[in-house]
Amino acid sequence: MKSFSDKVRDIVRKIPKGRTMTYKEVARKAGNPNAARAVGAVMRMNYDESIPCHRVIASDGGMRGYNRGGEARKRQRLIEEGALRA
C-alpha cells in the first residue's frame, strides 16, 4: 500500500506537458478529493526534478508558492509549455 504522498508524486509525474492540474484534481486522483492541502504539503517537502510540480496549480489558476525560481518563473514555464494562455 503506497502512502498518500507516494501516490501524489506518481500522479504529478504523470502529468503530460502542456497540461496543468489543480491540487484538488490531484488529490481526487490520489483517493482523497479533499486532501488538496496535503498535496501542497507533499509538493513543499518534495524537491525532485522528476516531478513537474510547476504543472500543479491552484483552482484559481494561480500559484501560492514555488521551491525554485519563484511564482513568476513557474507561470513563465507553463506559458512556455503552452499549458497557460496557449
Add this chain to the structure above:
DNA sequence: TAGTTGACCGGAA
C-alpha cells in the same frame, strides 16, 4: 497522543 502548521478550496462579506 495531542497540538501546530501549511505550495488548498469554497463560500460569505
Add this chain to the structure above:
DNA sequence: ATTCCGGCCAACT
C-alpha cells in the same frame, strides 16, 4: 473583483 473565515488532510514537534 478582492478580502476574510471555516474546514479537510498529511506531516512535524
